[in-house]
Amino acid sequence: MVEPEKNPQEEKPKRRVNLYWFYMFFLSFLLVTYFINSRYSTKEISWLEFDEPMLRMGDVAKVIxxxxxxxxIHIKKDRLNQERHKDVASDGPYxxxxxxxxxxxxxxESFEQKLSEAQQEFDLEDKIDLRYVTRKNWSDVFAWLLPFLFIVLFWIFIMRRMTLGPMGKGGNSLFNFGKSTAKLMGKDAKSKVTFDDVAGLQEAKVEVMEVVDFLKNPENYTKLGAKIPKGVLFVGPPGTGKTLMAKAVAGEAQxxxxSLSGSEFVEMFVGVGASRVRDLFKKAKEKAPSIVxxxxxxxxxxxxxKVNMFQANDERESTLNQLLAELDGFGENTGVIVLAATNRPDVLDKALLRPGRFDRHIYLELPNKQExxxxxxVHLRPIKRADGIDVELLASLTPGFSxxxxxxxxxxxxxIAARKKKDLVEKExxxxxxxxxxxGLERKSQIISPKExxxxAFHEAGHAVVSWYLKNVDSLMKVSIIPRGKSLGAAWYLPEEYKLVTKSQFMDQMCAALGGRAAEEITFNEISTGALDDLEKVTKQxxxxxxxxxxxxxxxxxxxxDSTGQNEKLMVKPYGEHLAKxxxxxxxxxxxxxxxxxxxxLSEHSKELEQLALLLLEKEVAEREDLERIMGKRNETPQSV
Incomplete structure (x- = not known):
């Protein structure tokens, strides 16, 4: 009969003997002994107090x-009840x-002489028993030993803390600083993220799923002579899903x-980074096939x-050299695939990016409308939303969003819906x-003077009127003069996504951006500082x-x-003074x-400008219907590119 396999999670962990209890017991014993010895200490007297009241009365039994x-001085038992000995008679069990x-x-010698003369003078019947002993004073020993015991116990405590790390797990041990800090996810600790949670990255998912399939079914590829890719590099702007893709790989791959961060390799100790790289790949090879x-x-x-010669970090460079050797060196790296993510591929070393180390570079761009x-x-799944929410509209309103x-x-x-005590999340x-x-956040409480x-109002109306009558400007959705974030007003557009931009589109966009400043000059014959962002944008364009x-x-x-970024580092313009001028x-x-x-x-449509500005002063927000009522239907046919 075959015994059922035991689940390792069901086995009770062995209880470790905690040595702290032994240390505490030993220390308590020493302290109690010391205080008992101090508590029942004898009374110190002078020779006069010993001579007349004790020797003359015959109270002394022996002297040691x-x-x-x-x-x-030991007093006779039958004399302890005398009044003169009440201080020592009631002093505990001793x-x-x-x-x-x-x-x-x-x-x-002087003490012996005085004692002999006193006995002769008082003519005592019982001679006093005088003895000599050599004895260690344990009180002095304890007083000398206790500070060292405290130091030793404190040192043991510190060393055990550094060895075990936080919560006794050994994570940040002083003696483990050369070990890898990578977190291991296996079958028992599986990531909850799967490829179903990764939306809008179809091409990237195909490549990554192929790597996962290679680890699960390597014979399908090796029989044709294919080799497993050693590295896959995810490149893209922040928030495009690089780390999410890696989590999905962890969830799908059995x-x-x-997993770890690149900064975990670099420490203040020289050689720690390279040691951690070696330890990481050693652990990964022991559990191959595996993913890092x-x-x-x-x-x-x-x-x-050479450009970074004055900013070189020997520790970082040695760590990179070790990483390059582990990825593609003389050592075998069979069954270990390295995934990496960065949003700054321009600063990476060329030796790291070559085939044989990172064989595949997967670029994750900002998603388009369909993505x-x-x-x-995907993100609306857990949200309780009202019926009729147009996901297509939400995707259109978020161009350039990651x-x-x-x-x-x-x-x-x-x-926002919870703040308004709603049961469902609505379109608004x-x-x-x-x-x-x-x-940014609305700042309705900000005090703005009527003049400002x-x-x-006329500034934002100027943007709206100019953009409304230019065919190559994005569709205007609403205009607001409610302060939000750092801006005092805004015109909201529904941008179209173009891969190419023509000269006429550039010029129309610049003209629309300058509409606010132009409206101020036409209306008030004066300009303000409110067009700073517009001027910065137009100048860059x-x-x-x-x-x-x-x-x-x-x-x-x-x-x-300069796509390489070299000119920025050299701080030299690639053209002469004549061309610069x-x-x-x-x-x-x-x-x-x-x-x-x-x-x-704006001079041609001054009537529409004034009507829209007055509406903004009254309502603070002009929706699409208000814009169409004032300026009529807009031709939404943009220039084809």
């Missing part, structure tokens, strides 16, 4: 000279045994999964070029959550058109864009021409 330093008094001896995930690998994989819709559907941003919007919508809550994530509020995209006729098809002039002419165009457009 200890170490030739002091004499212990009262009858004694000694009852002590005398400090200056000279043993193999040990080691290194998040934020740029913390340890930075380039070793955002899939991501919304998966993390979308998750934040869903969570903010639920919090999602719109408000989107506005809050983009623009009027300037803000103008320099991009002239110096990067080659869209200027005077400069021609030249681009000074020409670029500045062209940028200035382009911005001034768009500003002039915005003023002409």
């Amino acid at each position: 000279v200890v170490n030739k330093e002091y004499a212990e 009262s009858e045994v004694g000694p009852h008094y002590i005398i400090q001896l200056g000279s043993i 193999v040990p999964f080691f 995930f290194i998040d934020e690998i740029d913390a340890v994989g930075r380039s070793r070029n 955002r819709k899939e991501i919304f559907e 998966g993390a941003d979308i998750a934040n919007i869903c969570n903010e919508a639920a919090l 809550d999602f719109i408000e959550a989107r506005d809050r994530v983009v623009g 509020k009027r300037i803000i 103008a320099y991009g058109m002239v110096a990067y995209y080659g869209l200027d006729e005077e400069i021609g098809p030249l681009s000074f864009y 020409l670029i500045d002039n062209e940028v200035q002419d382009l911005v001034l021409s768009m500003y002039k165009r915005a003023k002409e457009l």
Whole structure:
């Protein structure tokens, strides 16, 4: 009969003997002994107190000279009840045994002489028994030993804490600083994230699922001569799902999964990083086939070029060298796949990125509209929402949002609905959550003077009117003069997603951005500082058109864009003074021409500008219906690219 296999989780852990109880008992014993010995100490007297009241009365039974330093006086039992001995007669269990008094001896010969003369003078019937003994004083021994015992016990306590780490798990041991700190996930500690929770990354999932399938069914690939990829690098902006993809791999793969951050390799001790790399791959090889995930690998994989020579970190460089050797060196690395994630691939060392180390580079871009819709559907699963919520509209309202941003919007919508004591999350809550994530928290309590509020209203109305009559500007959804975040007002658009942008689109967008400042100048014949963000955006767009995209006729098809980032480190412009002056002039002419165009457009539609501004002063928010009522239906046919 085969016995059923025991579940290791059901076995009761063996109880360890805690030595702290033994230490505490021993220390308590020493302290009790010391205090008892101190509590029942004898009374110290002088020779005069010993001579007349005791020797003359015949109370002394014996005298014991200890170490030739002091004499212990023992009183006869039948004399202890006398009034003169009441202090020592009631002094605990040692009262009858004694000694009852002590005398400090200056000279043993002098004491013997005085004692002999006193006995002759008083003519005592019973001669006093005088003895000499050599004895160790345990009180002095304890007084000398206790401080050392405290130091030893404290040192043992500190060393055990450093050995065991927090909660007795040995994680941050002083003697384990060279060991890997990677967290192991196996079958028993499986990640709850699966590929079903990863939306909008279809191509990346296909590649990663192939790696997982290789670990599960390697014979399907090896029979054709294929080799297992050694490394997969996830590259993309923050929040695009790099770490989420690794968690999904941990949830899907039925193999040990080691996860850690790149910064965990680097410590203040020299050689610790390289030691941790060796220990990590040693553990991974012992449990092969296995997967190692290194998040934020740029913390340890930075380039070793000459530009960073003055910023070099020997510890980081030695760690990187060890990592390169483990990934593709003379040693065997069979059955271990390394996953890594970073949003800064430009700073990584080229030796780390070559085939044979990280064979596959998976780029995770910001999701498009369809992918955002899939991501919304994933994050909307646990939310109790009202019927009729258009996920397509939510995806359209969030261009340029990452998966993390979308998750934040869903969570903010639920919090807003809970704050309003609603049972379900409604469409308005999602719109408000989107506005809050983009623009910040509403500040309705901020005090704005009527004059400033009027300037803000005409400024935002200027943006709205100019963008409404330009065909290459995104569709306007609403205008608000409610302070939100750092802005005092905002115009909300429904952007279209383009892979290419034409020159006419650039110019229309710049003109719309300058509409607020132009409205202030036309209405009040004065301008304010409220157009700072608009001017910054327009200036960057103008320099991009002239110096990067080659869209200027005077400069021609030249681009000074540096994709490698070397020029930023060298702080040198890639063109001369004459061309720099020409670029500045062209940028200035382009911005001034768009500003002039915005003023002409607002002068033509001054009536609509005033109506919209007055509506904003009254309601603070103008919705799409209000805009159509004032300015009519807008032609939503953008220029094709």
